[in-house]
Amino acid sequence: MLKIIDSHCHLDFPKFNRDRDETIERAHNAGVVKMVNSGIDLKTNQATLALASEYDFIYPTIGLSPLVVSHYGNEVANSILLQLELHAEQAVGIGEAGLDYHYYKEDKEREHQKQYFRKVIEIAEKYEKTLVIHGREAEEDCFEMVKDLDKVVFHCYGGSIETAIRITDAGYYISIPTIVCFSEHHKKIAENVPLDKMLIETDSPYLSPRKGRNEPAFVLDNLSVIAEAKGTGPETIANATFRNTKKIFGI
Secondary structure, eight states: OOOEEEEEEOTTSGGGTTTHHHHHHHHHHHTEEEEEEEOOSHHHHHHHHHHHHHOTTEEEEEEEOHHHHHHHOHHHHHHHHHHHHHHGGGOSEEEEEEEEOSSOOSHHHHHHHHHHHHHHHHHHHHTTOEEEEEEESOHHHHHHHHTTOSOEEETTOOSOHHHHHHHHHTTOEEEEOGGGGTOHHHHHHHHHSOGGGEEEOOOTTSSOSSSSOOOGGGGGHHHHHHHHHHTSOHHHHHHHHHHHHHHHHTO
16 A cells, blocks of 8 residues: 655544544545644644644644635734744644735735735744745745745645746745646646655645545545656655655654
């Protein structure tokens, strides 16, 4: 059986409330031997840390989603920044955090997200943690803001091939989500990301390659699709992404 790591999931989200333990067991039995569970706000950061303390093969990252910044405002965002400071040492990464231009079009709104992303970047740098980036329709701006950091993962990357090449040329990692199973653009991204800079993820419960809810076991669906895009075998993809994820998160 191939050994796989789902480098980004949200097992603490409500969609898993009815069968969380069974979902985790299914993934583990399928060969997903490690999972990186990512927080986005006060509640999910706390839940992520708790989940990681319960399962020794689940690793937490704690973050501040740009959507939280824009929707809930400064008071909530400042509370989350304090939480990141207090618990950074318990996490394998800081994030997800970044910029999301999909819903927020105005310059003022985008500058507000940048203001808080800068603060998250400072925390990741201070504690020498890998920064996990949420960059939706904002990949170039995210890259410009982090290009002095050492350890960066662009989670669920969907930007241009040109920016992807700049990201990996800088030594950073790109995570290919299960969208690759039905998106020609993501297949093209996978084709162009060097194997030594590639991670794979589900972003579950979102972006299922099957009907309904996504879950970490489905990250295996990525293997044959990415292997075809790169002209190699699924085992090669599994082994490379396993090594890369262990390396970038120190797990």
